[in-house]
Amino acid sequence: MSHAIQERPVSVAPRRGPLSHARLPRWTPAAVAAFSIAAGIGIGLAAGWHSKVQWGMLAALLFVLTTYAVTTKVEGARQAKDRVATSLVWVCFVLAVVPLLSLAWVTISKGMAVLDVYFLTHSMNGVLDTEAGGGVYHALLGTIEQVGIATLIAAPIGLLTAVYLVEYGGGKLAQAVTFFVDVMTGIPSIVAGLFILATWNLMLGFGPSGFAGAMALAILMMPVVVRSTEEMLKLVPNELREASLALGIPKWRTILKVVLPTAIGGITTGVMLAVARITGETAPVLLLVFGTKLINPNPFEGAQSSLPLYVYEQYAVGTDASVARAWAAALVLIAFVMILNLVARGIARWKAPKTGR
Amino acid sequence: MAKRIDVSGLSAFYGAHKAIDDISMTVEPRSVTAFIGPSGCGKSTFLRTLNRMHEVTPGGRVEGKVMLDDENLYGSNVDPVAVRRTVGMVFQRPNPFPTMSIFDNVAAGLRLNGKYKKSALNDIVEKSLKGANLWNEVKDRLNKPGSGLSGGQQQRLCIARAIAVEPDVLLMDEPCSALDPISTLAIEDLIGELKERFTIVIVTHNMQQAARVSDRTAFFNLAAVGQPGKLIELDDTERIFSNPSVQATEDYISGRFG
Ligand SMILES: Nc1ncnc2c1ncn2[C@@H]1O[C@H](COP(=O)(O)OP(=O)(O)OP(=O)(O)O)[C@@H](O)[C@H]1O
Ligand SMILES: [Mg+2]
Numbered sequence: 001m002s003h004a005i006q007e008r009p010v011s012v013a014p015r016r017g018p019l020s021h022a023r024l025p026r027w028t029p030a031a032v033a034a035f036s037i038a039a040g041i042g043i044g045l046a047a048g049w050h051s052k053v054q055w056g057m058l059a060a061l062l063f064v065l066t067t068y069a070v071t072t073k074v075e076g077a078r079q080a081k082d083r084v085a086t087s088l089v090w091v092c093f094v095l096a097v098v099p100l101l102s103l104a105w106v107t108i109s110k111g112m113a114v115l116d117v118y119f120l121t122h123s124m125n126g127v128l129d130t131e132a133g134g135g136v137y138h139a140l141l142g143t144i145e146q147v148g149i150a151t152l153i154a155a156p157i158g159l160l161t162a163v164y165l166v167e168y169g170g171g172k173l174a175q176a177v178t179f180f181v182d183v184m185t186g187i188p189s190i191v192a193g194l195f196i197l198a199t200w201n202l203m204l205g206f207g208p209s210g211f212a213g214a215m216a217l218a219i220l221m222m223p224v225v226v227r228s229t230e231e232m233l234k235l236v237p238n239e240l241r242e243a244s245l246a247l248g249i250p251k252w253r254t255i256l257k258v259v260l261p262t263a264i265g266g267i268t269t270g271v272m273l274a275v276a277r278i279t280g281e282t283a284p285v286l287l288l289v290f291g292t293k294l295i296n297p298n299p300f301e302g303a304q305s306s307l308p309l310y311v312y313e314q315y316a317v318g319t320d321a322s323v324a325r326a327w328a329a330a331l332v333l334i335a336f337v338m339i340l341n342l343v344a345r346g347i348a349r350w351k352a353p354k355t356g357r
Numbered sequence: 358m359a360k361r362i363d364v365s366g367l368s369a370f371y372g373a374h375k376a377i378d379d380i381s382m383t384v385e386p387r388s389v390t391a392f393i394g395p396s397g398c399g400k401s402t403f404l405r406t407l408n409r410m411h412e413v414t415p416g417g418r419v420e421g422k423v424m425l426d427d428e429n430l431y432g433s434n435v436d437p438v439a440v441r442r443t444v445g446m447v448f449q450r451p452n453p454f455p456t457m458s459i460f461d462n463v464a465a466g467l468r469l470n471g472k473y474k475k476s477a478l479n480d481i482v483e484k485s486l487k488g489a490n491l492w493n494e495v496k497d498r499l500n501k502p503g504s505g506l507s508g509g510q511q512q513r514l515c516i517a518r519a520i521a522v523e524p525d526v527l528l529m530d531e532p533c534s535a536l537d538p539i540s541t542l543a544i545e546d547l548i549g550e551l552k553e554r555f556t557i558v559i560v561t562h563n564m565q566q567a568a569r570v571s572d573r574t575a576f577f578n579l580a581a582v583g584q585p586g587k588l589i590e591l592d593d594t595e596r597i598f599s600n601p602s603v604q605a606t607e608d609y610i611s612g613r614f615g
Pocket of ligand 2: 393401402449530
């Protein structure tokens with residue numbers, strides 16, 4: 001910072017120009033945080049508060065206030081505001097991460113109890129719900145099939161709808177489509193389930209099946225795919241479309257070979273979010289897929305199970321063994337979504353525009 | 358094969374706004390025509406009407422005729438895609454395809470049109486890159502992404518991409534505004550070579566460049582902000598720069614422009 005000054009033997013202390021001012025040492029935020037947490041715990045203990053949430057709130061409040069006080073004293077008012085904003089961001093970050101970590105922690109610690117290879121490879125066939133034993137294989141298989149079919153239905157339709165809206169739309173039809181997509185976003189999952197129940201099962205007379213559930217899930221998934229894909233396509237610069245058109249490349253090839261590849265990373269992420277959303281749906285599955293203890297690999301005929309439904313059923317039984325199974329299945333569910341997500345990110349990164357030199 | 362462009366009574370609109378008004382001119386084959394004029398006078402707009410790119414802009418509309426040899430580009434049976442294959446374009450800002458490698462960028466026009474021989478592709482790419490004076494800089498990293506090049510290199514990549522499809526006419530919208538003097542000279546030399554085979558139209562703000570590269574020069578102007586741009590005069594470059602027939606042209610060229 002001040003090499004030039006320090007090299008001069010005459011100078012005793014670095015002279016302070018109009019552009020510099022007293023700075024707090026770098027470790028200040030950490031020290032203030034440690035102090036606030038300690039004070040939060042101390043006051044909490046002393047006052048006899050039971051809820052740890054109150055301790056945390058107090059610590060967060062102290063952190064912001066102390067930061068402000070210390071900085072105003074040493075660095076001045078503008079720097080104080082800057083630091084307060086920074087510390088607020090940190091507090092919000094912690095607030096957001098705490099529930100996430102505790103959720104992961106609880107699920108993992110409770111779920112690991114019965115989670116093993118046996119659990120993953122066996123169904124509940126011949127096991128009483130109240131007893132220990134059995135597994136989640138039938139539910140995992142059901143979830144994979146139902147979500148897979150729902151994605152196969154919803155992703156292409158959603159993608160094409162978004163392409164229409166962004167690349168071709170503009171008239172009355174596009175407005176109407178946008179309106180209905182917005183309405184669809186707000187459909188509660190139970191309503192989607194009831195709709196399929198009323199048409200597919202009651203009117204057309206089909207029995208419960210994984211496919212019926214998948215159709216309801218597709219209804220829930222479609223608007224999410226349309227929305228996210230639309231946003232991603234809008235981010236593709238117009239210059240790229242023009243560059244391609246100016247080479248005499250037809251519009252549909254431009255979309256296919258230039259626009260979609262440029263946006264593929266974001267589109268994949270959007271589809272994955274939609275998949276994650278429907279993977280956890282219980283209500284339509286309960287109505288349409290019905291649930292079973294047996295392995296039914298055929299999604300088009302007969303009741304199936306699914307992970308969220310399994311968790312719901314096992315938790316409702318309420319014995320130690322069934323609750324442990326519920327947690328383990330919840331862990332499997334989270335892991336399933338997580339793995340899908342990582343795979344999608346991998347694909348997105350592999351396909352995304354490369355900027356390396 | 359170079360072609361003559363014959364424009365008559367051409368006006369272009371953005372929605373209700375008329376950007377250029379009633380332009381008529383002839384662009385000779387195997388020559389370079391430069392467009393000069395103040396910012397916003399409609400040079401880019403006019404250029405884009407010559408390969409039907411103007412109508413790609415939402416609200417873009419054209420009135421009048423553009424004859425390419427003896428075919429009206431705005432005739433009712435004309436396919437804009439076919440027009441753009443014949444009349445290539447280089448844009449003001451470099452816009453390589455970010456998902457494609459350098460090689461793929463140059464090959465894009467041929468590949469995506471589906472009209473190429475695999476064996477010839479390597480040669481065409483090399484020839485085009487050499488033509489755009491970029492070959493030596495990128496020959497070792499043809500598989501690296503095109504967006505990893507510098508701005509000037511990207512622009513030369515775009516020129517290579519445009520000439521790879523061998524158009525009859527090449528439209529260039531300030532192709533050198535992002536280039537250093539050496540690359541600029543290279544592009545100007547390139548333009549000199551290309552005019553043996555193509556009809557070239559170039560928009561430039563650089564008077565010396567217009568004087569150096571062009572055979573004929575067109576001066577555009579607009580009466581006031583918000584008014585449509587008009588063609589003031591088109592003449593041999595020498596005449597425009599030595600003895601123009603309109604006072605406004607002389608004022609603009611000599612920098613006395615209000
Ligand atoms: N996409 C657009 N929508 C609406 N108006 C536009 C659009 N593009 C250009 N215009 C208007 O058309 C007129 C001509 O613009 P144009 O880009 O052709 O000017 P130019 O001569 O190329 O200027 P420059 O030398 O700065 O590139 C301007 O008044 C501009 O505001
Ligand atoms: Mg322009």
